[in-house]
Amino acid sequence: MKKILMNKLLLLPMFLFLAAFASASTAFAENMQEIRDTKQALMAGKLVVKGEATADQTLPVGQRKLMAMRGAKVIALREIAEVIDGVVVSGESTVANMSAQSDIVRSSVQGLVKGAQIVKEDYDQLSGIATVWVAVSMRGVDGLLPSLLPQAIQALPTAPSYQPTPEQARVAVVNYDGLILDVREQAFRPALINRVLSQSGDVVYDPAKVAQNILVERGAAEYTNDVGKAKALLSERGSTNPVVIKASGLVKSTDVQIGKDDATAIYASNQAKNFLEGAKVVFVLK
Secondary structure (H helix, E strand, O other), X not given: OHHHHHHHHHHHHHHHHHHHHHHHHHHHHHHOOOEXXXXXXXXXXXXXXXXXXXXXXXXXXXXXXXXXXXXXXXXXXXXHHHHHHOOEEEOOEEHHHHHHHOHHHHHHHHHHHHOXXXXXXEEOOOOOOEEEEEEEXXXXXXXXXXXXXXHHHHOOXXXXXXXXXXHXXXXXXXXXXXXXXXXOOOOOOOOOOOOXXXXXXXXXXXXXXXXXXXXXXXXXXXXXXXHHHHHHHHHXXXXXXXXXXXXXXXXXXXXXXXXHHHHHHHHXXXXXXXXXXXXXXXXXXX
16 A cells, blocks of 8 residues: 555656646647748847648548648748748848849748748647647747848948048047947837938948848847846946947938037047957847
8 A cells, every 4th residue: 555655656746747838838829929021030130920720621530630730831931031031131121032132031031931930830620720830040040030141131232431531530439348229219210230320311320331250140230128138138248348339310210329529429439349240239129
C-alpha cells in the first residue's frame, strides 16, 4: 500500500506539469497575435500572419485534419506574401513597387515567403478549422531587411550629405554617441529606410553609409514608443550619451527633418564617435 501511494505521489507532479503545459499551450494559441503593418513589425522584429482552412467533412478524421492543416498553411503563405508587398520601403514606395521593377527584389520576396517559419499550428476538432501562424523575421541573415535593403538603398534619390563649415562643427562638438528621434508629433511612417535630413534637404543620417554586417543584423534603425526604451536599446549597443531630438518636420512621411543646430551637433559628434555608421539610431513613435 505504501509503495502504491508513493508511486501516486511521484506521478502527481508529472500530471500537474502536463496539465500546466496544456493550459499554457492553449493560452499561447489564444494570445497569438498577427503583426501585419510596418510599424508593428519593425518594433516586434517580425511579421506574423495566420491562415485558416477546413477540409471536406466526409473525409476520415485523420485525413480531414491533414488536409485542413495543409490548406491553412497555403493561405497563411499567401497572406504573408501580400503583407510583405505592402511594407513601406521609403517615401511612397512599397515592396510591391520594387518587386515590379526588379527581378532581384521579386526573387528575394519569393524566397522570404518560401522560408516563412511556422510558429504555431492549431486544429479545432469540433469545427474542423485548422489555423496556422507563419512569421518572417525583419532582421537577421534570412530576414526582410537584409534581403531588400541593398536594392532599396540603390533606388533612393540622391541628395547631398549635410556638411557644416569647420567653424560650425568645432563650436558644436558634443560627446553624443547615439541618436534618438522623437517623431510622436509627426505623421511619421516607419519604413525599411528612414533618413534624417536638415531643413535644406541635406542628408544627416544616411543608411547607405551603415556597415553591411550591421544592416543585416539589425537594420538601419530601431523603433519604439518611449524615450526610456530608446535609451535602453542604445545602451545595449554601447551608447551611454545619446541625444534626443524632436523632429521639426517630414519629407514624404518617412524622412525626418531636424533643425540646423541639431544637424550640426549630430555631424560634429559623429566625426568623433561614428555612431551613425553603427546605426545607433532609434525612432520614438506615437
